[in-house]
Amino acid sequence: DAKTTQPPSMDCAEGRAANLPCNHSTISGNEYVYWYRQIHSQGPQYIIHGLKNNETNEMASLIITEDRKSSTLILPHATLRDTAVYYCIEPTGNQFYFGTGTSLTVIP
C-alpha cells in the first residue's frame, strides 16, 4: 500500500510556481522519495527523486525537510501542459506503490 499522503487536488495560475506537498512520515533512513506525474491516460512519467538533499533537474525541484517526513515538488513556472496527476512515492524495497496523487490544474 502507498505510504504517502497528498492533497487530492490543487490549482495553479499559469506562469506561477506550483508547490505540491507530500507527507511521508514513516520513511526509513535509506529510502528515496520519488515523484511521477500522469498526463491524461498516458503512462506515468518520472520527474525527480531524492534522499535528503534538495534536488533540481530540468523539470522540477524537490525540497525535502530535514527530518525527511515531508517533501515539496516545485514546478517553477507552471504551464498548461503541466496539468496532470502528480504522485509522491516512497518505494518499499524495489516496489513502487502509488496512491491517488494530487490532481494539479494549471489555470490560464
Next chain:
Amino acid sequence: DAGITQSPRHKVTETGTPVTLRCHQTENHRYMYWYRQDPGHGLRLIHYSYGVKDTDKGEVSDGYSVSRSKTEDFLLTLESATSSQTSVYFCAISSAAEAFFGQGTRLTVV
C-alpha cells in the same frame, strides 16, 4: 518510451476467456512490474519481477498470474477474465532506481 512496449494496446474479450498481455523491454533492466489503473484508485501493483523466473505478488494479485522466462519479456495472464478486470494495465521497468512506464493496455471484459 524508454524501450518498453506493451501489446496489445487495446483488447476486448469475453468473460471466462484467457487473456495474456505482454510487456517487452530493450533496456535489460532487472525489475519489471504490472499495474492496473481504475478510476478513483490510482495505479495498483499486481505482480512484479526481480529477475528471470523470479516473481512476486503485489497488492491486487488475485485472478492474475505472471511469467518471466526472458529478461526482456514479462507476461501477465488472466486465466479466466471477469468484468472486474476491465481496466487499463501498465507495465514498468526499473534498474533499481527510477521506473519507466509503458503506454498502457486498455482491456475490456464483456
